[in-house]
Amino acid sequence: MKAAVLYETDTHLKIEEFDLPSPSANQVRVRLVASGVCHSDWHVVKGDWPQVRLPVILGHEGAGVVEEIGTDVTQVQVGDHVILSWKRNCGYCEMCQKGYPNLCALPADGSGKPSIKTSGREIDQMSGLGTFGTETLVPQDAVVPIDKDMPFAQAALIGCGVMTGVGAAINTAQVTPGSSVAVFGCGGVGLNCIQGAALSGGEPIIAVDVLDNKLELGRQFGATHTVNASKADPVEQIKEITDGRGVHYAFEAIGLIGETFRQAILCTRSRGMTVFVGHAPENTAVEFDARMLMPEKMVIGSMYGTARPHVDFPRLVSLYKGGQLKLDELVTRTYPLEGVNEAFEALARGEVARSVLDLT
Numbered sequence: 001m002k003a004a005v006l007y008e009t010d011t012h013l014k015i016e017e018f019d020l021p022s023p024s025a026n027q028v029r030v031r032l033v034a035s036g037v038c039h040s041d042w043h044v045v046k047g048d049w050p051q052v053r054l055p056v057i058l059g060h061e062g063a064g065v066v067e068e069i070g071t072d073v074t075q076v077q078v079g080d081h082v083i084l085s086w087k088r089n090c091g092y093c094e095m096c097q098k099g100y101p102n103l104c105a106l107p108a109d110g111s112g113k114p115s116i117k118t119s120g121r122e123i124d125q126m127s128g129l130g131t132f133g134t135e136t137l138v139p140q141d142a143v144v145p146i147d148k149d150m151p152f153a154q155a156a157l158i159g160c161g162v163m164t165g166v167g168a169a170i171n172t173a174q175v176t177p178g179s180s181v182a183v184f185g186c187g188g189v190g191l192n193c194i195q196g197a198a199l200s201g202g203e204p205i206i207a208v209d210v211l212d213n214k215l216e217l218g219r220q221f222g223a224t225h226t227v228n229a230s231k232a233d234p235v236e237q238i239k240e241i242t243d244g245r246g247v248h249y250a251f252e253a254i255g256l257i258g259e260t261f262r263q264a265i266l267c268t269r270s271r272g273m274t275v276f277v278g279h280a281p282e283n284t285a286v287e288f289d290a291r292m293l294m295p296e297k298m299v300i301g302s303m304y305g306t307a308r309p310h311v312d313f314p315r316l317v318s319l320y321k322g323g324q325l326k327l328d329e330l331v332t333r334t335y336p337l338e339g340v341n342e343a344f345e346a347l348a349r350g351e352v353a354r355s356v357l358d359l360t
């Protein structure tokens, strides 16, 4: 198999050949067909996430076909089409039992050890998956079978960006019909917060970004209003659109600087909820006057859109097939595996909703 490996931060990924070992008892070998290029991969390249050990095969938003299964695997069969889930799901820990497998206590690869060893080297897989490759080895709870008529590129996006954004709106916040929503950031995740809010009947839905092309995308995904934060104060604009009261729900889907987190809290009304969806770099500080929370404002993080992958992935596939979930529109560009560095450059320039690697 071939895969794209990051050896050092701020360098290009290198395409290398590996021999994958046979799956262990609980593992599944997946032939990857498509992988999205997510901002989280970019965070690792930029060195924002020092907790990720290098070298690492990046990529955690993938779909493919089960090629081989370990002796204890019962949940999937060879030939199944699957979406990969980047969060382990043991089924037994406190959070799994409470219905929050997105917060499962297991580390990403289940053992804390790299699972790909080749010519004496150990290579980690991003989030235990490493989807920037033609094949991967993952634990059986990390694969969710889906209908075989679902296209792979669109399926792959469900594995991270779509689940994270749509899930933040429909699972974490549980936006109700007629409630007002502001979404900061119209990247891959933000657009999905917008379409999740639209699916839930949010109104108005206000998209905030600094790039007009991104705001236009926001409209395509269901935003009723747009605010260009480089031209006007977004908090004031949001208050104006909501008769001075602020929104019921604000989503921060940028995750780069503390200021947008602060603005998200500021633009909510009494009893309003701010959802932190963006994964900020380590030690990102958010400063605000604590009294601001007195009118019973709520601030909550969202991890993987409160995903229950085995319930939510098939649900999102159904919504897509029923014409209610926009996925085709998210796939701005397709690159071969060898084009991964170019895909990162397009992402860094804010040119794409999502790039997808075609791994066939």
Ligand SMILES: [Zn+2]
Pocket (backbone or CB within 6 Å): 038, 039, 040, 041, 060, 061, 160, 161
């Ligand atoms: Zn991601």
Ligand SMILES: [Zn+2]
Pocket (backbone or CB within 6 Å): 088, 089, 090, 091, 092, 093, 094, 095, 096, 097, 101, 103, 104, 105, 106
């Ligand atoms: Zn668990």
